[in-house]
Amino acid sequence: MEQKNWNLLDESLGLHINDDAKPWPLCGRFVLVEDCVDTSAAFVLHHILKRSFSSHPSSAVLFLAFSHPFSHYDRVLRKLGCNLTAQRDNGRFFFLPMLMFQCPGEGNPNHDGLASVFEQIERVITVLHQDKKSISIIIDDISFLEVAANGSSDDVLNLLHYCHTLTSEYGCAFIALDHKDIYLNGDRTAVILEMEYRADILVKAEPLATGLAKDVHGQVHLKI
DSSP states (O other): OOOOOOOHHHHHHTTTOOOTTSOOTTTTOEEEEEEOSSSOOHHHHHHHHHHHHHSOTTEEEEEEESSSOHHHHHHHHHHTTOOHHHHHHTTSEEEEEOTTOOOOOTTSTTOOTTHHHHHHHHHHHHHHHHTTOEEEEEESOHHHHHHHTTTOHHHHHHHHHHHHHHHHHTOOEEEEEEETTSSOSHHHHHHHHHHHHHOSEEEEEEOOTTOOOSSOOOEEEEEO
């Protein structure tokens, strides 16, 4: 009997099909991963990050880190059998540390929203596209992106829109994680609804409907 080396998440996302002659199943698509305080979906982001390197010999990842430093992800991915340091040194992993990034206030003459962030993204994508690489753009925490944008929903939505345009312009995969129940207010709801509308694939990690369990932390729903 043939042994399956993928799991249900791979199968749901189409990542169980390994064919170098075909583009990665997530190319040209926006994958939105949502979780909540009680049930983290960070493992989904880690899994997609690992799988993105095995998707194609010429694949590359641009990772915008608003939540954790490089050392955190390097440690987590090593436990999954993926060496991010080696991938970075080989020109396949581009890590943009955004933990200390803060947009100038709207009254500041240098205020440009998150345009400078997108310019960094576009520069990297343009170079990688010239090498005909399969590119994934990953944002690890949209809620911290909002903090960096001084709570400006417009700036956040503009950046997400720009990243989404890259899925059609360059065939990039765009993956983003959002904590749905953080900072819930009118503007926050608008951001969530807009992202869910634009997403090609929505992955939700939620607590069990029956309450907490000893061995099960929650459940994952996937909508395509």
